[in-house]
Amino acid sequence: MADGTLKQVNPFSGTEVWTVPGRGNRPLRAAGAPPVPLLPGASADTCNFCEARKLRTPPEKSRLVATGEGYEILRDAMPEELDTTVAEFRRVPNLFEIVSYDYWQKNYGYEMPDTRREHMERYLADPAGREHVLATVRTRLTAAGLEADLPEPELLQYAPAYFGGGHDVIIARRHFVEGAQRSDQIAGSGSLTPEEHFRFIAFTVDSLRDLVEQHTYARYVVVFQNWLSPAGASFEHLHKQLVAIDERGVNAETETAKLRQNVNLYNDWGVNHAFYQNLVIAENEHAILTAGVGHRYPTMTVYSKSRASEPWLHTAEEVRGVSDLLHAAHAATGAEVATNEEWHYRPVDLDVPMPWRINLKWRISTLAGFEGGTQIYVNTLSPFDVRDRVTASLRTLRSGGTVSASLRIAEECTPAPNLLLYNPNLER
Numbered sequence: 001m002a003d004g005t006l007k008q009v010n011p012f013s014g015t016e017v018w019t020v021p022g023r024g025n026r027p028l029r030a031a032g033a034p035p036v037p038l039l040p041g042a043s044a045d046t047c048n049f050c051e052a053r054k055l056r057t058p059p060e061k062s063r064l065v066a067t068g069e070g071y072e073i074l075r076d077a078m079p080e081e082l083d084t085t086v087a088e089f090r091r092v093p094n095l096f097e098i099v100s101y102d103y104w105q106k107n108y109g110y111e112m113p114d115t116r117r118e119h120m121e122r123y124l125a126d127p128a129g130r131e132h133v134l135a136t137v138r139t140r141l142t143a144a145g146l147e148a149d150l151p152e153p154e155l156l157q158y159a160p161a162y163f164g165g166g167h168d169v170i171i172a173r174r175h176f177v178e179g180a181q182r183s184d185q186i187a188g189s190g191s192l193t194p195e196e197h198f199r200f201i202a203f204t205v206d207s208l209r210d211l212v213e214q215h216t217y218a219r220y221v222v223v224f225q226n227w228l229s230p231a232g233a234s235f236e237h238l239h240k241q242l243v244a245i246d247e248r249g250v251n252a253e254t255e256t257a258k259l260r261q262n263v264n265l266y267n268d269w270g271v272n273h274a275f276y277q278n279l280v281i282a283e284n285e286h287a288i289l290t291a292g293v294g295h296r297y298p299t300m301t302v303y304s305k306s307r308a309s310e311p312w313l314h315t316a317e318e319v320r321g322v323s324d325l326l327h328a329a330h331a332a333t334g335a336e337v338a339t340n341e342e343w344h345y346r347p348v349d350l351d352v353p354m355p356w357r358i359n360l361k362w363r364i365s366t367l368a369g370f371e372g373g374t375q376i377y378v379n380t381l382s383p384f385d386v387r388d389r390v391t392a393s394l395r396t397l398r399s400g401g402t403v404s405a406s407l408r409i410a411e412e413c414t415p416a417p418n419l420l421l422y423n424p425n426l427e428r
Helices: 049-054 101-108 114-125 127-143 151-159 192-212 250-261 266-275 316-333 369-374 383-399
Strands: 006-009 016-019 062-067 068-074 087-093 167-172 221-227 238-243 280-283 287-291 301-302 337-344 355-361 374-380
Touching: 062 192, 062 301, 068 192, 068 280, 101 167, 114 127, 127 151, 151 383, 167 192, 167 316, 192 238, 266 280, 266 287, 280 316, 280 383, 287 316, 287 383, 301 316, 301 383, 316 337, 316 355, 316 383, 355 369
Parallel strands: 016 374
Antiparallel strands: 006 016, 062 068, 062 087, 087 167, 167 238, 221 238, 221 337, 280 287, 287 301, 301 355, 337 355
16 A cells, blocks of 8 residues: 555465554564573473473373484383483373364264274273373363362273374473573574474374374364464473364365365465565475465465475475474574464365465464454564565574575575476476
């Protein structure tokens, strides 16, 4: 507009967003409590996701450990095995499921696979394991305001949720950065090294594949990361969540209708449009990072260039390419900014291809009556503001070795049409 107001419409969702001039220079960080010095041992014992509190979470499904030859995934650890290795990342059931085990069992007649049931029986037969499960159930009931002082048989009726459920959490080892001295030095995704972040993403992809294969009634597994309490995090400790659901989700359904009309949708209105508008932030051989258009919050999107539509069908090199750009986006954002990370990929029952893509949203504003009354969303930052802030930061981070050296930033990215290879109709 003539006054500088920028009106955007998201080409995938139809969401309308306005950016009003003069508001883009505000700091991203929300005011919080002043930092305090950390007490001895706080780095491993601050919240229930910390290393020293492994039994405060439900029974572990898998963990990623470093070995002399690289990394290895260990599955279904027993209580006595939890301290025999150091878990860089752990996968555990969510104590409070969004979609419960009862939901699947009562609505679909779901029964957990034999391997999961055998592990549950083995765990409950172990005295320490049984007590761990009972304590977990009591915690759940108490938090819900229900009677927790029940006979063991009644408590154990809740046990299957913690072995065969469809809501998992991926927990990082560190609560604070290495050598932290203050309470505000928490370890976010951008605080990891590019290699650590790749292992985080690859481990999440392994967990996603496992849920897709085990929950045969699920049409989709939602993958997301809430960072800091303004973004919905219960614990300000780095973690991702995976939730199996029996729908594709509103976003997927909306985009699928448009995709059926134009299978090249994500090239035309994602990456190609970003090049035309100079909204490409960075890229590498396997992925590209753009500033998003028409999002309720300032957003960056990582698109995979792979021919595969599902994360678990990507090669390790392709996953690394996506991870490096996502890590760079987090590092440029900073751990002090509340964010949501949202994964999107082709649902298992969808017959048209779509690329794996990840949105990183900056939760720097609060939706209010104007948005509710008009369904028009006001952002303090335009896509161009996001591009300028992030590209400037990435140049500094790359020169300092914080992010992958393989990143090409802004003008280093050569414009080319249809870089996303998911569309089989394009000639290569």
